[in-house]
Amino acid sequence: MSGDELRYIKEAFDTNWIAPLGPNVDEFEKEIAEYVGANEAVAVSSGTAAIHLALSLLNVKKGDKVFCSSLTFIASANPIIYQGAEPVFIDSEPVTWNMSPDALEKAFKDASDEGNLPKAVIVVNLYGQSAKMDEITSICDHYNVPMIEDAAESIGSTYKGKASGTFGQFGIYSFNGNKIITTSSGGMLISNDTGALKKARFLATQARDPAPHYQHSNIGFNYRMSNILAGVGRAQLRVLDERVKARRNIFNRYYQELANLPGFYFMPELENTFSNRWLTALTINEEEAGVSVGELLKALTEENIEARPVWKPLHMQPIFQGVKYYPHGENENISEYLFINGICLPSGSNLNEDDQTRIINCIKDTVSIGNERKRYV
Numbered sequence: 001m002s003g004d005e006l007r008y009i010k011e012a013f014d015t016n017w018i019a020p021l022g023p024n025v026d027e028f029e030k031e032i033a034e035y036v037g038a039n040e041a042v043a044v045s046s047g048t049a050a051i052h053l054a055l056s057l058l059n060v061k062k063g064d065k066v067f068c069s070s071l072t073f074i075a076s077a078n079p080i081i082y083q084g085a086e087p088v089f090i091d092s093e094p095v096t097w098n099m100s101p102d103a104l105e106k107a108f109k110d111a112s113d114e115g116n117l118p119k120a121v122i123v124v125n126l127y128g129q130s131a132k133m134d135e136i137t138s139i140c141d142h143y144n145v146p147m148i149e150d151a152a153e154s155i156g157s158t159y160k161g162k163a164s165g166t167f168g169q170f171g172i173y174s175f176n177g178n179k180i181i182t183t184s185s186g187g188m189l190i191s192n193d194t195g196a197l198k199k200a201r202f203l204a205t206q207a208r209d210p211a212p213h214y215q216h217s218n219i220g221f222n223y224r225m226s227n228i229l230a231g232v233g234r235a236q237l238r239v240l241d242e243r244v245k246a247r248r249n250i251f252n253r254y255y256q257e258l259a260n261l262p263g264f265y266f267m268p269e270l271e272n273t274f275s276n277r278w279l280t281a282l283t284i285n286e287e288e289a290g291v292s293v294g295e296l297l298k299a300l301t302e303e304n305i306e307a308r309p310v311w312k313p314l315h316m317q318p319i320f321q322g323v324k325y326y327p328h329g330e331n332e333n334i335s336e337y338l339f340i341n342g343i344c345l346p347s348g349s350n351l352n353e354d355d356q357t358r359i360i361n362c363i364k365d366t367v368s369i370g371n372e373r374k375r376y377v
């Protein structure tokens with residue numbers, strides 16, 4: 001927390017706005033919209049809820065197809081299932097680790113040949129890095145299919161100077177506890193389509209018709225953000241730029257210390273993009289490095305340091321067995337490679353220099369032990 005959150009929470013208590021509406025909600029929405037340069041924003045209970053609302057607004061329903069990045073957290077795709085629609089997973093490309101325009105083009109071509117285009121495309125900006133937006137939007141525009149930008153992990157990032165999350169018909173952010181700024185749980189739906197966002201507010205509050213009695217002609221959700229949590233969000237937004245700076249400094253230090261180790265390849269930053277570096281992620285080529293990601297994770301855990309593998313691609317998840325998937329190239333399965341060889345290092349904005357030194361030393365020691373072992377085997 002930044003320290004200012006309690007002031008906004010106190011205001012909510014003093015004015016008795018303890019509800020999923022109130023002045024903090026209104027202000028937080030305006031402030032986020034202004035920060036990212038969108039016409040409007042709707043504060044909701046989670047990033048997942050924001051994706052679900054976006055799909056509802058695009059009228060995605062039973063039997064429809066939705067294309068979605070494969071290398072992501074399952075929350076990107078779950079709302080497709082909530083709507084009874086069918087996901088089709090799209091591989092990553094190696095530069096941004098995000099949706100491959102080549103795989104997307106192939107999926108669109110097949111869908112077009114079958115006369116069954118998707119209702120929407122969900123594009124994820126992994127670990128803060130924007131996907132190749134020019135290429136992806138141009139393909140979606142060509143087929144006239146709307147894009148939802150899952151910017152859950154990338155608030156504060158930009159692509160060619162424009163805020164991450166503002167490229168699709170809808171963009172979503174997450175304020176879950178693990179994100180760069182948090183409201184403990186929460187999310188935001190943004191768009192330039194103010195009419196659609198008016199409907200989002202309606203759907204997010206149980207779709208209550210404008211009648212004095214309780215009347216409903218649609219099925220809605222209970223998805224609005226609490227006025228108390230919006231207060232936390234307002235204070236957090238004020239330190240977002242500082243947090244981005246801290247995360248980028250953490251990335252840069254890992255890079256300086258570890259990038260020259262053989263087989264260590266850090267997640268790139270696409271030219272003309274700026275990543276919030278939510279998590280420092282890299283791949284390790286086991287043959288060159290002398291250690292595998294698994295060995296490194298084990299060594300870090302033994303030192304009580306929590307690191308994680310890269311997201312397991314959705315097309316590899318048991319629940320999505322048999323779901324259609326488009327790889328980057330005929331023999332190029334980028335998301336699977338990133339999953340098997342990728343690691344996310346501790347990256348919290350409050351990670352201090354000493355702790356980071358401890359992590360770096362543990363990694364260097366594990367690598368040199370691995371190489372020593374290799375020499376004798």
Ligand SMILES: Cc1ncc(COP(=O)(O)O)c(C=O)c1O
Binds near residue numbers: 048072073075173
């Ligand atoms: C890529 C991605 N999409 C969606 C979500 C869902 O956000 P939330 O946890 O706020 O529902 C998350 C994070 O949790 C995420 O990392």
